[in-house]
Amino acid sequence: MRIVLVIQYDGKNFCGWQIQPNVRTVQETVENAIFELTGQKTSVTASGRTDSGVHAFCQVAHFDSESSIPPENYARALNVILPSDVKIVKSMQAPKEFHARFSAKKKTYRYTFYLSEVELPLFEPYATRIIRADINKMKEASQKLIGEHDFACFLASNSSVKDTVRTIYSCKVTKKNNLIYIDVCGNGFLYNMVRTIAGTLLSAGEGKILPSDIEAILKAKTRAKAGKTMPAKGLSLIKVEYKGIKIPKF
């Protein structure tokens, strides 16, 4: 039986989603909990690998189970075993052909900045500090990213990915008190893409580039033209959307 898990994690103390030797990963932590619960060695596939330090409000993953545990009971049973920084928000049965990665229609990431002259203890763990930014310039620049583009310019320079065309459905910049959120929804993202989009929109907000420069940056297709890659701690996966399966959102 194919089971879907909706997973929330604080990425601070994880070396990302994907299993790697000798480091603590979300995937291994969840697979170990399933093994402890069912005695079954299984591979858990996520909608996408999040990087070291990146958070997830609603990561979606699937695995196949031979256990007789009712699908909706996995959440509660696994949460007893899981550590406090990763928990199952919801578990349910999925159609046999469901695939957390390939069935995903849209994904939304949020990048968070906070405005302050000094480091603030209550903001620092989940946001990146900036001194000032022109929110309207950031909004204007964000709109230039919408649509189908070759995002090679936002790809980490050490990546070997060939197809760098992705579609951004929406990119919203909002300010709430001293917080600036960048919510990017797309059909998929390249390695470091959202963190580099955040850095490029920040450059626009700081007046280092013009919002209209975004078009040239996209056309240039080289990493050097875009802004800095922002730190992982400010990034969260907030939503994954599928046809026919409803995922809770926070």
Next chain:
Amino acid sequence: MRIVLVIQYDGKNFCGWQIQPNVRTVQETVENAIFELTGQKTSVTASGRTDSGVHAFCQVAHFDSESSIPPENYARALNVILPSDVKIVKSMQAPKEFHARFSAKKKTYRYTFYLSEVELPLFEPYATRIIRADINKMKEASQKLIGEHDFACFLASNSSVKDTVRTIYSCKVTKKNNLIYIDVCGNGFLYNMVRTIAGTLLSAGEGKILPSDIEAILKAKTRAKAGKTMPAKGLSLIKVEYKGIKIPKF
């Protein structure tokens, strides 16, 4: 020269504000940093003592300095010395007669609940989990607290305070996605008062008491009638107001 410090701290790893032997407190951490900076032993007085585990977005404190350091430079200089969970948001000179506690006109605390069937890693550290609550009943109950009342019913049972009359200027209950905030502004608060107000409003939201019961609870003046004291981690000091001195707010 009297210096005002606006201090933010994550209360998680502090045994509250006030110095006590053999435990880590905010007051001692700040006083040690001042000593390291100026070589001067000094006592730092806060607007009020926050309890073990309680957070502060903008605690206000004062101390007297004989150093020649310009008042506004203390923030940056102390932040180099201070650990990451307590930082000075702002420092400035105050009139000689300014007193962080006695000059305070109003204080605002926020209590945060989050709605979820399971523990959520990204909410758990700074909010208290509840399953469900009728927000309108909580709002209705909150309005009964406004005004000058004898809050003896909300006082921790082991307290020896004599004068238990306080004035609540406003008490706002708001819901944002799966978060419920209770913002209470008053001229002063008894020990555990906000955490017990939060528990009592939750009782109203859960239908265990009626909003109209609040009046009888206040009149009864005994701790037993009010709701449970909610955990410290959901409580934050968010604002302290003075006449003639502007304190930043987040």
